[in-house]
Amino acid sequence: MLRPSDIKPCSRCGADIRWTLTEARKRLAVNAEPDPDGNTAVVRDVAGTLRSRAVTAERPLLPHERLMKPHAATCAPPAPGAGRRRRKAPRPAQARQEALYDVLGVTTTATPAEIRSAYRRLARELHPDVNPASGDRFKQVTAAYTVLSNPISRATYDLTGRAPRPR
Known part of the structure; x- marks a missing residue:
């Protein structure tokens, strides 16, 4: 279900992430590895797109879904000045x-x-x-x-x- 080719590095902290589409058709980054403490169910649809949804008591995790943690919960900001480009000050x-x-x-x-x-x-x-x-x-x-x-x-x-x- 999850492929190594889905993994991309986070542009902010450099950790491995997978991009999914939520039910609201918004992009959501989840950590690359399944996590038992996560709150997001991830599954690949018939078109090959990774889809994600929130796991709730009304909608528990299904057997074919993987439990993942949203990357925003674990993303550490980069060290000050590391990899950031300075923007030019706009001309007056x-x-x-x-x-x-x-x-x-x-x-x-x-x-x-x-x-x-x-x-x-x-x-x-x-x-x-x-x-x-x-x-x-x-x-x-x-x-x-x-x-x-x-x-x-x-x-x-x-x-x-x-x-x-x-x-």
């Missing part, structure tokens, strides 16, 4: 907001006319037909202008610090 909203404005070389209070004139000046300098080595920079300038020239997407960018997704 102000820094994100100024990024597109910096690409065009204008301030966050620039008028649409100033944005258009900055884009046209940079486009003349950086266009691939004029300057073949600056293709990526030209794409950045065009993307920044696309967001900042549209009043709705500029307002969204000013509020969130992220360019809206194209539709």
Whole structure:
């Protein structure tokens, strides 16, 4: 019924676990070995999926089920700093907001006319037909202008610090 191929290491403590599906169709990790002190019945269904359910007085353990203990009851947290990756601190909203404005070389209070004139000046300098080595920079300038020239997407960018997704 239980196969060695079902066993996976816990990402938190490294112990061997088996993943099951509960009656509510939620994933539940149980310890790899059967446990007489457990409170979860585990069985493999006809499709080959490990299913689990709570053992109660009304629904006792059946002969074809194995008694297991949920892994959450025995999972020990890892030692401090062991195997954890540090997340990068998010950039402040102000820094994100100024990024597109910096690409065009204008301030966050620039008028649409100033944005258009900055884009046209940079486009003349950086266009691939004029300057073949600056293709990526030209794409950045065009993307920044696309967001900042549209009043709705500029307002969204000013509020969130992220360019809206194209539709």
